[in-house]
Structure formats: structure tokens, C-alpha cells
Amino acid sequence: MSKAIGGRDARAPNSTGARSAGVPPALFQTRITELFGIRLPVLAGGLQWLATPDYVAAAARAGICGFITAASHEDIADLRAAIRRCRELSEGKPFGVNVSMLPKLVQGERTQGIFDLIVEEGVRFVETSGRNPAPYLPALKAAGIKVVHKVPAVKYAIKAQAEGVDAVAVVGAECGGHPGMDMVGTMVQANVAAAKLSIPLLVGGGIGTGAHLVAALALGADGVVVGTRFLVAEEIWAHADYKRRLIEADETETTLILSSLRNTARVLRNEATATVQALESSGAGIEALMPHISGKVGREAYRTGDWSKAALSVGQSVAFADRIEPLAAIIARFEDEARAALARLKGLAR
Numbered sequence: 423m424s425k426a427i428g429g430r431d432a433r434a435p436n437s438t439g440a441r442s443a444g445v446p447p448a449l450f451q452t453r454i455t456e457l458f459g460i461r462l463p464v465l466a467g468g469l470q471w472l473a474t475p476d477y478v479a480a481a482a483r484a485g486i487c488g489f490i491t492a493a494s495h496e497d498i499a500d501l502r503a504a505i506r507r508c509r510e511l512s513e514g515k516p517f518g519v520n521v522s523m524l525p526k527l528v529q530g531e532r533t534q535g536i537f538d539l540i541v542e543e544g545v546r547f548v549e550t551s552g553r554n555p556a557p558y559l560p561a562l563k564a565a566g567i568k569v570v571h572k573v574p575a576v577k578y579a580i581k582a583q584a585e586g587v588d589a590v591a592v593v594g595a596e597c598g599g600h601p602g603m604d605m606v607g608t609m610v611q612a613n614v615a616a617a618k619l620s621i622p623l624l625v626g627g628g629i630g631t632g633a634h635l636v637a638a639l640a641l642g643a644d645g646v647v648v649g650t651r652f653l654v655a656e657e658i659w660a661h662a663d664y665k666r667r668l669i670e671a672d673e674t675e676t677t678l679i680l681s682s683l684r685n686t687a688r689v690l691r692n693e694a695t696a697t698v699q700a701l702e703s704s705g706a707g708i709e710a711l712m713p714h715i716s717g718k719v720g721r722e723a724y725r726t727g728d729w730s731k732a733a734l735s736v737g738q739s740v741a742f743a744d745r746i747e748p749l750a751a752i753i754a755r756f757e758d759e760a761r762a763a764l765a766r767l768k769g770l771a772r
């Protein structure tokens with residue numbers, strides 16, 4: 423039943439010391455490089471509409487792990503085709519599927535159907551978010567699938583660890599998408615999480631350079647999860663006008679919406695988000711907000727490049743999105759920046 427997908431046999435290049443021509447030796451060996459069999463301890467988190475097979479396979483080929491995002495696919499057949507396409511493009515390297523279980527994105531039977539498909543297709547890695555994945559863990563574990571559960575606060579990570587997930591990703595207030603309701607920054611949250619958890623830990627939210635990766639490792643994490651910084655990758659299909667807007671934007675140009683629904687989202691500040699904020703302050707409910715926040719409106723904005731007309735998830739690390747280039751180039755820069763950060767620390771240490 424389960425077929426080898428995404429490099430079932432892939433070994434961490436770190437462990438073999440593999441050095442193909444022109445590729446420098448891996449910088450880090452952590453519990454995350456080992457768990458995923460990746461070169462750099464970086465996960466490209468799920469991106470609704472944007473984490474397509476092209477993007478996820480580019481991540482795999484560049485030595486990190488990305489996630490085909492189930493919420494981008496209206497039916498199971500479509501998701502199956504995306505998984506198969508990604509397998510073809512990934513050259514045997516690891517990739518996974520993101521299952522966001524936020525009630526409004528993926529519901530009930532559909533969630534079960536998605537996990538059934540993941541098992542059937544022999545996917546090796548799953549990133550869950552939005553809700554406790556406990557009901558689905560026995561079947562995933564029986565299939566040998568590794569689960570990283572992504573949460574916005576340490577208390578949920580502790581719970582997920584007790585339920586038996588393989589790793590947790592804890593994202594702080596800076597993140598694009600859903601930072602939760604407590605809004606603790608990544609710097610504090612990373613260290614608290616490292617002290618309280620024993621399973622492999624990723625931190626995310628505002629990770630935009632290799633120096634952030636080094637900082638996260640110094641704080642006790644085993645790796646990082648990144649969303650925003652990779653949005654300007656060539657393999658992201660969204661219109662170039664949208665990417666150009668991200669390149670222009672600095673760290674002050676995101677805003678928070680939907681706290682009134684207890685579903686806070688960090689998004690690019692624009693006309694649509696100003697409307698949403700005005701509606702929220704006047705006590706409007708979900709029906710009035712939907713025309714501005716629905717996933718379909720967002721997808722249309724990515725297609726047309728008219729970034730002002732929808733609430734689009736973007737985090738503060740948009741500050742570091744400086745050019746459109748292949749994902750592999752962004753990751754190579756990450757690695758160079760991490761090397762430079764390590765050298766700086768070495769120079770400072772006494």
C-alpha cells in the first residue's frame with residue numbers, strides 16, 4: 423500500500439558527509455535534519471494556494487522540507503494529483519503535506535479523507551495546524567508518518583508532545599498567518615519552548631535570514647519554520663505585482679485582523695484590511711467580513727496581482743524579501759548568512 427514518496431531512503435547529507443561538487447558541507451546537524459533527512463534545519467511551512475508542487479519540490483531539491491497544502495485543494499483527487507506531481511519533481515528528496523484544521527478551512531469528514539489519502543499515497547511527513555491532531559495520530563504512526571504539529575503558543579506544544587507528535591513548531595507573534603491570541607514574540611517563546619519540551623522543536627515567526635536560524639538554534643530550537651521570506655521565490659506562482667509589493671514592504675507594513683473572531687491573522691496592511699478592521703470595530707460578524715477575508719478572494723488577488731483587494735497573510739519578516747529569485751538562491755543565501763553569523767559569534771567569543 424504505502425509507496426516510497428519523497429525519498430523514503432533519503433539520508434541526511436550530514437550523516438554521510440556527502441559533498442557533491444560545488445556544494446559546501448552541511449552547516450548543521452540537528453534532530454530536525456535527522457528526522458527529515460534534510461541538509462538545512464528549515465521547513466517551508468504550508469501556504470494556502472501558494473505551496474504548489476513546483477514550490478514544494480524546489481524546497482526539497484534545495485535541501486529543506488516543504489508541504490503541499492491540503493487547504494488549497496477543493497477535492498481529494500486534486501490533492502492526490504498534487505502529491506504525485508511533487509513526487510515526480512522532488513528527485514527523491516523529502517517533502518510533506520500540510521493539513522490546517524482550522525474549522526473554516528477544512529472540516530470533519532474532509533480532514534479524515536485527507537489523512538486517509540496521505541497514508542494511501544505513502545507521504546512521509548505531515549505538518550498539522552489549527553487543532554489538536556490527536557484523533558488522527560494512531561493511523562499516521564501506524565503508517566510510519568512523521569508529524570510536526572505547528573502551534574502559536576507553548577501550552578499547545580506541551581499538549582501535542584503528550585499526544586505523541588514527532589516534533590512541534592512554535593510560531594511567535596511576528597508570523598504571517600495565524601499567530602494565536604497570546605501574541606508572544608518568537609525570541610521569548612523560543613526559549614520558553616526549549617525549556618519546556620523534550621521532542622524536536624522548530625520555531626517560526628519572523629525568521630527571515632540565516633542569522634535568525636543561528637539565533638533560533640542558540641535559543642534551544644532544532645530548526646525553524648519559514649513562510650513569509652519565501653513568498654518572493656520564483657516558484658511561487660502568484661503575480662509579479664504582488665511579489666514586488668512584498669519587496670517594497672518593510673517590517674511595519676503588516677497588521678492584525680480577526681481578533682474579534684478569536685482567529686487573529688497577520689496580513690499585509692492594505693485597503694481590504696482597513697475595511698475589515700473598521701467592520702470589526704463596528705461589531706460586524708463573519709458574514710460581513712467574508713467578502714474581504716475568504717480564501718477565494720485571496721486566491722484572486724494572487725492571480726491578478728491586485729494585492730490591495732484581499733487580506734493576504736504576510737509576516738514581519740517581509741522586511742527581508744528583497745528580490746524575486748529561485749527558492750534555491752534564497753536558501754543558499756540563508757546558508758551564507760548563517761555561516762557569517764557563526765563567524766561573527768566566533769569572533770566575539772572570549
Ligand SMILES: Cc1cc2nc3c(=O)[nH]c(=O)nc-3n(C[C@H](O)[C@H](O)[C@H](O)COP(=O)(O)O)c2cc1C
Nearest residue numbers: 467468469470551597598599627628649650735737
Ligand atoms: C501566505 C501564507 C499562507 C499560509 N498558509 C498556511 C496554511 O495554509 N497552513 C498553515 O499551517 N500555515 C500557513 N501559513 C503559516 C506558515 O506555514 C508559517 O507557519 C509562517 O508563515 C511562519 O512565519 P513567517 O511568516 O514569519 O515566516 C501561511 C503563511 C503565509 C505567509
